Amino acid sequence: MASFSQEKKNDKSIEPEIAGATLEIGQSADPIWKDKLSYLKRYVTSKEGWVGDYDYLYLITPNIWPLNKKYKGYKAPFYGLNDEVPILLTVVLGLQHALCMIGSIVSPPLAIAGGAFYFDSAMTQYLVSAAFITTGIATALQVTRVHIAKTPFYIGTGLLSVVGPTFDILPIAFTYTGMRYANGTCPTAEDGTQLPCPEAWGAILGSILCTVWVQILMSFVPPKTLNKIFPKVVTGSLLLLVGIYLVGNGMNNWGGSSNCHAGTGFYALCPDVSSPQPLPWGDPKLIGLGFTVFVAIIFVEQFGSPLMKSASVIIGLFVGCLVSGLTGYWSMNNIYAAPAVTFLWVHTFPLSVDGALILPLLIMFICEAVSCMPDILATAEISDVDIEGTEFNARVQGGILCDGMGSLIAALGTGPPMVSQAGNNGVIVITGCASRRAGWCASVFLILMGIFGKFGAIFGSMPPSVLGGMQVFLYSTIAVAGLRVLGLVRYTRRNRFILTVALGIGFVDITQPDWWDSILTYSGSNVALSGFEQGLNLIVQTPFIIAAVLGVFLNLALPDDASQMDDMLRDQTGQAVLHKEE
Structure with a gap:
């Protein structure tokens, strides 16, 4: 197979060399297209195209002696951005990238629905599905890297970098709804129980549509200028604070639910008095359910195979759900009632713009534009592409712009705003695959996960203690990311x-x-x-x-x-x- 890039002679290119040729004026395109069709036919009909020579056993071998003896010091073959990757490996790794993102995708909408706006199960399931669909669309845009005609600018990094819901919206949402419930613009029952407030989420969505443009405009500012105004001492501290703040919210769920922490009436017990086996907030049994997630994540990290390690969060959730299901803490009614297929705009919210949200959201999007740059740098570095110079700056610009466009698309689709993430970098390192094909495949899986309503219903119906155990782990990684950035600061x-x-x-x-x-x-x-x-x-x-x-x-x-x-x-x-x- 000829090389796609002349700079890397050993690369397995996705197409014959003729695919990268430029067509001269007057030259017939027929030979080029014939070669492309010939290559495509060989690729999809041959064993090499489907399976290749990748050692698939490596991906599923647990880190347990003596099974791991064969792969001690083993390094998986590296597939670059545009290298030819076997179809089977593309599907496997695409699913793996999608699985490693599930925790960070479901946590924001679940926290928004249950901890801020007190939505019912149907609305919660819909927000989870909307988050999956909009994440898949934004990730596909990020991986593709669309060139803006007649300009040096792009939309997307062109890397196997993923885009997911930002956790930074959660503190704003919690504080905002707290104000609205206090001043009576969100409904409250006679016993003080806070009722669903879709108008507040509609106000956040409408305000996002007005403020996200600051991030889109910032994407055209040189990265060096952004770094000068927003140095690591600023971005590191905000990541640390976001992580610490959210751990408290996760701990509320771990204890049983944020609703039943000092709750009364319907929420006198956790998660509510009508649920299977309701218990007081912080009951040892509820705390134990959350710990099953933690223990499973630690076990997978120590003994799991490469595929398992990069999906440790979702495996931890599975174990927590299994234990809680076997011990009688699950209610399957919401899953049975959930639609088999759903999509965006099945539920809608009354859009409005609240002046109280404008300044906080402007600051949030400014911070998003800067905080995504270290993640783009990390993904570029492990993808074996330049991490400085004009090309890298163009990738950063495209990544910031894609985040802004992703947040715009998400708000139009009733989902939370988006930001570039580096959570899938571990998958790239372990599997040695930075090919954009895996990114496109992951996007398809994410969209399908959102379309199948039962999938979102599972997350919307899981016991809050299991969700809280996952959230505390996940939110702690945000605080650790802040510490990592602060570790690069010169402590003058x-x-x-x-x-x-x-x-x-x-x-x-x-x-x-x-x-x-x-x-x-x-x-x-x-x-x-x-x-x-x-x-x-x-x-x-x-x-x-x-x-x-x-x-x-x-x-x-x-x-x-x-x-x-x-x-x-x-x-x-x-x-x-x-x-x-x-």
Whole structure:
């Protein structure tokens, strides 16, 4: 098979060399298309095209002696972006990339539906399905990398990088609905039970459609400029705060459900008084159900095969669901009632724009545009493509623009906003496949998972304790990602000061979420002033938003001076000079 790229002579190209040729004026296209058709026929009808020479046994061999002796020190063959990959391997790895994303796809809509807007099971299942479908569409756009005609710009990275729902919308949603339930614009029962509030989700969707354009415009700003305004000291702190904040929400579910934590009436027991085996919040049996997810994830990480390790979260969920099902904590009614097939707009929400959401969402999308860059860098590095220069900058620009377009598509499809993720990088490293074919195949699987309504119904019906165990693990990985970014920061006196201020106020928001309630309490008839006040409250009471505002301000305002302590630390460790200040 001839090489697709002249720079890599050993690459297994997806098409004959003639496929990359340019057609000269006056030249007939018939020979080129004949060669393409001939190649395609050989590819789909031969054993080599379907199976190839990949060692499939490696993918399913557990890390248990003596089974793992054969693959000690084994390195899987590497398939580049455009290399020819056997059809069977493409399908297997496409499914694997889809499976490794399930946890991060279902967690935001489940948290939104149950912890913020108190939707019923049918609406929850629909939001999960909508998240799968919009994720599949955005990921396909990211992998394809569409060139904007007559410009040097692209939509997408052209890498096997995935796009999924952002967790950053959750703190905003929780704070916003808390305000609406407090001021009576979301319904509450006579006993204080908070009822479903689809109007609030419609307000968030409408406000997203107005604010996502800031990220789309930022995609045309040079990455170096973005890094200068939003350095790692800012992006690392916001990731850390988002992770810590969400762990608390996950722990509420782990204890039984966020609804029944100090709940009354229908929510006096967890997840509610009508569920199978209802128990008080934090009952040891409920905590144990969550731990089954944790234990399964740890077990898979230690002893699992390569395919199992990269899907440890979904395996942990499966074990948790199996244990909870066998012990009688499942209600199958919602699964039986769920439609076999669903799609976007089966349920709709009344769109509106709330002025209180504009500033927080603008800040969120600005942060999204910057925070996705390390993930794109990581995916490019393990995909064996350039990680600097014009081509890499174009990939970053395309990735930021694709995230913005993905959020726009998701909002139009009633789903949560999107951001590039690096959760599938482990699959690329373990399997040695960075081919975009696997990315396209994963997109198809994700869309199909969303279309089949029973699949979403399973996640919408699982016991909250099982979901909480998964969420605590998943949200902790966000905090760890923040620590990883902060580990790249040069700890000068100036940067330590910025971190102290930003994290200090952010931690206040996490530990005392109502600390600002009695300061801005305007209740007059001026609607504009009331909306502006609510927007300020939303900013101040959302940990990563206030931390980002303070971090960016201090980074731009404080002089970049050196101190004797910085020089001393540099001399003692010899490590500070290894990190380039951005």
